Amino acid sequence: MENSVPHSLSIEQCKKVAATAIESVDSFSDKQIVMSYPQGRIVVAGSGMKIINFSKSSGSFAATGEIISVRYIGKGVGFKSKLFK
Numbered sequence: 671m672e673n674s675v676p677h678s679l680s681i682e683q684c685k686k687v688a689a690t691a692i693e694s695v696d697s698f699s700d701k702q703i704v705m706s707y708p709q710g711r712i713v714v715a716g717s718g719m720k721i722i723n724f725s726k727s728s729g730s731f732a733a734t735g736e737i738i739s740v741r742y743i744g745k746g747v748g749f750k751s752k753l754f755k
Contacts, residue, residue, distance in 0.1 A: 675729065677707050684737045687714055692731040695724055703733055710744040 677691035689705070689712065696704045696711065698721060703714045719735035 675708055677709070679712070679740065681737055681740065686732065686734050687737055687740065689731045691729045692724065693729065694726065695721065700735070705731060710742060713741045713743065715739045
């Protein structure tokens with residue numbers, strides 16, 4: 671098992687999401703934020719999404735908005751990996 675940075679994610683009243691060990695924010699809009707962490711990607715979906723904090727050096731991340739879902743996608747999981755099994 672690889673040596674990884676501890677990761678956490680918390681949601682407060684479906685209005686604020688905070689996470690640690692975030693490596694990058696890959697894309698964002700008012701409906702969706704996609705970010706990378708050591709084990710893959712995280713997709714936060716909702717409406718009125720706004721990033722209020724992201725520090726690449728510390729890995730901290732925070733956003734507000736109406737949060738509908740949070741989805742984890744592991745490394746190597748996607749269309750290409752399913753197609754070329």
